[in-house]
Amino acid sequence: MSELLRVEHLTKIFTSGFIGGFEIRAVDDVSFTIRKGEIVSLVGESGSGKTTTGKLILRLIQPTSGRILFEGKDILQMSKNELKKNYYRQVQAVFQDPFASFNPLHPIDRAFDLIFDSYLPDVSKGERDEMIDKALIQVGLNPDQIRGKFPHQLSGGQLQRILIARALLLKPKLLIADEAVSMLDASTRIDVLNLLGDFRDKYGTSVLFVTHDLALGYYISDTTIIMYRGTIVEMGDTEKVFHNPLHPYTQMLLESVPDLNVKWEFKGIEPEKEEGTVYSLQGCRYAPRCPKAKEICFRTRPELHEVEKNHWVACHLYGGE
Numbered sequence: 001m002s003e004l005l006r007v008e009h010l011t012k013i014f015t016s017g018f019i020g021g022f023e024i025r026a027v028d029d030v031s032f033t034i035r036k037g038e039i040v041s042l043v044g045e046s047g048s049g050k051t052t053t054g055k056l057i058l059r060l061i062q063p064t065s066g067r068i069l070f071e072g073k074d075i076l077q078m079s080k081n082e083l084k085k086n087y088y089r090q091v092q093a094v095f096q097d098p099f100a101s102f103n104p105l106h107p108i109d110r111a112f113d114l115i116f117d118s119y120l121p122d123v124s125k126g127e128r129d130e131m132i133d134k135a136l137i138q139v140g141l142n143p144d145q146i147r148g149k150f151p152h153q154l155s156g157g158q159l160q161r162i163l164i165a166r167a168l169l170l171k172p173k174l175l176i177a178d179e180a181v182s183m184l185d186a187s188t189r190i191d192v193l194n195l196l197g198d199f200r201d202k203y204g205t206s207v208l209f210v211t212h213d214l215a216l217g218y219y220i221s222d223t224t225i226i227m228y229r230g231t232i233v234e235m236g237d238t239e240k241v242f243h244n245p246l247h248p249y250t251q252m253l254l255e256s257v258p259d260l261n262v263k264w265e266f267k268g269i270e271p272e273k274e275e276g277t278v279y280s281l282q283g284c285r286y287a288p289r290c291p292k293a294k295e296i297c298f299r300t301r302p303e304l305h306e307v308e309k310n311h312w313v314a315c316h317l318y319g320g321e
């Protein structure tokens with residue numbers, strides 16, 4: 001599989017407050033690639049920088065530093081016109097909150113019209129209708145119950161599927177799906193995940209699947225990237241990351257997945273873990289929470305290095321610093 005997207009040393013620092021405000025390193029020196037036809041999961045807890053990474057790739061926000069190459073071309077050098085006419089024709093996105101993506105004053109068909117007007121202006125009205133119906137059926141919706149409706153007349157799950165149908169209509173080379181199936185009920189969620197897989201097989205669409213749900217990431221992706229506080233702590237073949245997790249953070253995440261055979265039991269109140277944790281920018285971000293942290297972990301940030309084929313970890317426990 002050849003390379004589609006390359007992210008190099010991507011960093012996004014937000015500043016909060018005015019004078020004497022503080023910096024948030026939402027994404028901090030992140031590098032990875034997505035190959036053609038590859039499904040990559042970006043996994044991590046809330047605030048780990050997943051959405052910011054997706055927004056940077058979509059150039060909805062500007063990075064503080066770093067490069068993003070799509071088919072070898074630096075998207076940060078693209079003009080607005082090039083982005084609109086060329087890049088967004090090939091890179092589509094679906095976000096978590098479907099309500100925010102629809103204008104409540106217009107029937108949902110207008111969302112499709114915008115796509116046709118912008119990217120497929122030569123398609124006739126009859127063909128448009130046929131393509132929209134087909135796309136809706138693909139995501140398990142009945143066009144007769146959807147077309148002409150206003151957003152408030154449809155459920156969040158229906159709106160989300162409409163957005164996925166719309167994004168796939170263009171047969172994009174890359175789909176960024178940011179918690180895109182979170183609002184769907186379990187059976188529809190599997191249908192939509194399967195649809196993404198089918199789409200990849202049929203059209204070679206690559207997917208950056210942003211999720212905090214490990215099980216969904218495992219189900220759909222070839223490659224998994226685990227993020228913690230703006231940094232990549234582990235990445236590689238999904239099977240390797242899930243079946244041989246190396247980073248203590250990945251191990252903790254996997255141990256936290258509820259097991260259907262195990263019932264809750266009281267084990268005492270856990271001390272505060274996340275909010276308010278102070279970490280050093282020089283060291284590993286996870287060190288203050290890490291049960292295996294050594295002195296060096298607080299002092300030097302570990303680099304990602306390949307521990308086995310297609311399996312990288314940024315952790316001093318495995319050397320490589």
Ligand SMILES: Nc1ncnc2c1ncn2[C@@H]1O[C@H](COP(=O)(O)OP(=O)(O)OP(=O)(O)O)[C@@H](O)[C@H]1O
Pocket residue numbers: 014015016024025026044045046047048049050051052053212
């Ligand atoms: N526009 C912004 N201004 C200031 N800080 C921001 C902004 N957007 C994100 N952040 C901060 O950047 C960090 C990463 O946020 P991000 O939304 O990328 O995380 P996430 O992993 O996608 O989390 P979630 O799963 O909750 O969406 C957080 O600390 C967040 O508060």
